[in-house]
Amino acid sequence: xxxxxxxxxxxxxxSPSIVLIAVFVYGLLGWNFKVAMTDQHDEISPGHFVGxxxxxxxxxxxxxxxxxxxxxxxxxxxxxxxxxxxxxxxxLMEKGIKGEGGxxxxxxxxxxxxxxxxxxxxxxxxxSGTGEQAVGLNRLFHYLGLDFLQWHWFRDQDWGMxxxxxxxIWQMSGYVMALFLAGFRGVSEDLREAARVDxxxxxxxxxxxxxxxxxxxxxxxxIILGHISLKVFDLIVAVxxxxxxxxxxxxxxxTAVFDSHDPAKGATIASYIVLSVxxxxxxxxxxxxxxxxxS
Amino acid sequence: xxxxxxxKTRPVAPVTHVRQRAAxxxxxxxxxxxxxxxxxxxxxxxxxxxxxxxxxxADPGQAWNLPQVWTTEAWSIAWEKLEPGIVNSFLLxxxxxxxxxxxxxxxxxxxxxxxxxxxxxxxxxxxFGMFIPYQGVMIPLVQLMVNLGVYGGIPGLTLxxxxxxxxxxxxxxxNYYVTIPDSLIEASRVDGAxxxxxxxxxxxxxxxxxxxxxxxxxxxxxxxxxxxxxFLTAPTSWPTTVMLNNIxxxxxxxxxxxxxxxxxxxxxxxxxxxxxxxxxxxGLMAGALKG
Numbered sequence: 001x002x003x004x005x006x007x008x009x010x011x012x013x014x015s016p017s018i019v020l021i022a023v024f025v026y027g028l029l030g031w032n033f034k035v036a037m038t039d040q041h042d043e044i045s046p047g048h049f050v051g052x053x054x055x056x057x058x059x060x061x062x063x064x065x066x067x068x069x070x071x072x073x074x075x076x077x078x079x080x081x082x083x084x085x086x087x088x089x090x091x092l093m094e095k096g097i098k099g100e101g102g103x104x105x106x107x108x109x110x111x112x113x114x115x116x117x118x119x120x121x122x123x124x125x126x127x128s129g130t131g132e133q134a135v136g137l138n139r140l141f142h143y144l145g146l147d148f149l150q151w152h153w154f155r156d157q158d159w160g161m162x163x164x165x166x167x168x169i170w171q172m173s174g175y176v177m178a179l180f181l182a183g184f185r186g187v188s189e190d191l192r193e194a195a196r197v198d199x200x201x202x203x204x205x206x207x208x209x210x211x212x213x214x215x216x217x218x219x220x221x222x223i224i225l226g227h228i229s230l231k232v233f234d235l236i237v238a239v240x241x242x243x244x245x246x247x248x249x250x251x252x253x254x255t256a257v258f259d260s261h262d263p264a265k266g267a268t269i270a271s272y273i274v275l276s277v278x279x280x281x282x283x284x285x286x287x288x289x290x291x292x293x294x295s
Numbered sequence: 296x297x298x299x300x301x302x303k304t305r306p307v308a309p310v311t312h313v314r315q316r317a318a319x320x321x322x323x324x325x326x327x328x329x330x331x332x333x334x335x336x337x338x339x340x341x342x343x344x345x346x347x348x349x350x351x352x353a354d355p356g357q358a359w360n361l362p363q364v365w366t367t368e369a370w371s372i373a374w375e376k377l378e379p380g381i382v383n384s385f386l387l388x389x390x391x392x393x394x395x396x397x398x399x400x401x402x403x404x405x406x407x408x409x410x411x412x413x414x415x416x417x418x419x420x421x422x423f424g425m426f427i428p429y430q431g432v433m434i435p436l437v438q439l440m441v442n443l444g445v446y447g448g449i450p451g452l453t454l455x456x457x458x459x460x461x462x463x464x465x466x467x468x469x470n471y472y473v474t475i476p477d478s479l480i481e482a483s484r485v486d487g488a489x490x491x492x493x494x495x496x497x498x499x500x501x502x503x504x505x506x507x508x509x510x511x512x513x514x515x516x517x518x519x520x521x522x523x524x525x526f527l528t529a530p531t532s533w534p535t536t537v538m539l540n541n542i543x544x545x546x547x548x549x550x551x552x553x554x555x556x557x558x559x560x561x562x563x564x565x566x567x568x569x570x571x572x573x574x575x576x577x578g579l580m581a582g583a584l585k586g
Binding site: 007008009010011013014016017018020021024025026028029031032035089092093097098103105106107108109110112113114115116117118119120121122123124125135136139140143170174178179182223227230231233234237238241249250253254257263266267269270271273274277278281282285286288289 | 321324325327328331332335336337338341342356358359398401402404405406409410411412414415417418419420421422423424426427428429430431432433434435436439455458459461462465489490491515518519520521522525526536539540543544550553554556557558560561564565567568569572575576580
């Protein structure tokens, strides 16, 4: 009884949040899955249970295939790009450099601004005109004598989504830099010195001492970038709107709800987005919780 | 002095060689960092110069030129169009971030210092809420908001942000409170103070930094959010991002006004970032869990 009295107040204090999370996160996720398993293809009819039909039939739609392909290209370019650039910036600053605070401020500030605001200017910079009509970055390439770099950016038929990843890299690489910089600084100088005394070259110290210790940071960065990427929405709305050329599942879902008024289809797409994130986030969270318990 | 002595006892050539290499490497690093600063600032340059251009100069063909005539005309028109959205955003983000901080602080305190059986499981279940793509709850959320009678307005939008902000706020406070020595809490307990009393007189007085981090984090994400806003609000309650997107999406709005509006929409979060960047950074790091 005394033990219960010891922990019960704590549980009571957290209980409003537990209820809210239970309802708004888990309850609504479940509800969404339920809608996805009905044939409620307009906003009035009640909808009947149809099992996983929607999840299968959506693959027959050309637009779905396109949006999945776009999402994959975007994710690969964005995650690899942001990881590489962020790591490189941290690597350049790792040993301390004059004006480090200033550099960090510049690299990180895009994170404080919304994609909707920065999308305005990126849409302009990535204007698809080339040659005589070149504007934006293409025009800049022309000034610099780099005309061969001109391309159609996000309007490129095959690789437009790679261009769409550029603003996202710009926005998020400062964050990756901050993560890696903290990781670099977490490797004690004693450890590096010990490796040097053992005859390691600077490169070997880096390769065999520093890099392995950065693995947890890299994993965190991967998880964060990955889940941002799979649900990307604002950026695409701001840069190109609802055009099929840059369609991704989140945009498809938005139009399914607002333009086609098809809750079942919207819920199906939303479920796929959730599943694509959950398959790597859930193992990560469980691993993280176990690691926390051990330490 | 000593350094000089040591140097003279060493063979000269390799030392200067190593030093030169180190110096060159330092300059290369600095040069690359400056190059990246220039690249990072390109969009800002275009935003700023275009926003000060008169109509006649605001076309993509002249994007890289400085304005021949500087004018704030675009700014005043953009302000007129955006003002209701900015007011709505403040009505959302100020109360919203404060409520988030209070909830997060209570949760973090319990999960760090006044634990109950299963607290770890609850915490992990909370954390998943941080990573879910909100698309996955949006369709039923709209329905729920309608049922609750808060659909379309600022209170409903605030509710959504507060609820889905619980995970990150709890995480930040929990990680902060873990660093408070258990002996302080125990001492308070021995003195006969209960949970709330201990929270109030021992924990809250040292919580200011965590409050700063959470309030800044929530303010920024509420201000910058577009997804919840576009699904949950009616036109009279549109926050800045939705209004900005409408201004920027319209073919008829001159570029100079679009760019001025984009800057206006970003000013509050930029001010927060520049003044309180230190706390902003901590919020970012918390987002990476224990990484």
